[in-house]
Amino acid sequence: MSKNNAKAYWKENIRYLFILLAVWFVVSFGAGILLKDTLNNIRIGGFKLGFWFAQQGSIYVFVVLIFVYVRLMNKLDKKYGYDE
Structure with missing residues (x-):
């Protein structure tokens, strides 16, 4: 694996993490606290x-x-050749 490939892998991994954590934040904070009354x-x-x-x-x-x-990480691993 090249260093550029590894950087691209982690960049995409971190992007997935931020998106998924943002979804969880919106559901837990938004629906559970901000929109509770509605x-x-x-x-x-x-x-x-x-x-x-x-x-x-x-x-x-x-x-x-x-x-x-x-599921996303399994696809990402295959994309960058880290799968088994």
């Missing part, structure tokens, strides 16, 4: 949606983002 007008399973996002939703989104990150 979302509380909607109920899911008897619970207010703002409460649900604050207590459960951000955790579910985080777990889904882990699987998205794994």
Whole structure:
């Protein structure tokens, strides 16, 4: 692997991390705190949606983002020749 290839790999990896963490931040902070009052007008399973996002939703989104990150990294590894 060339040094330029390694730099490009890490640059793309960091870009994925920032995008996924931004999604998680928007869901956890935005939906759970900033938009809580608006979302509380909607109920899911008897619970207010703002409460649900604050207590459960951000955790579910985080777990889904882990699987998205794994898939993205597998593609990235193949792209740059780091796969097994």
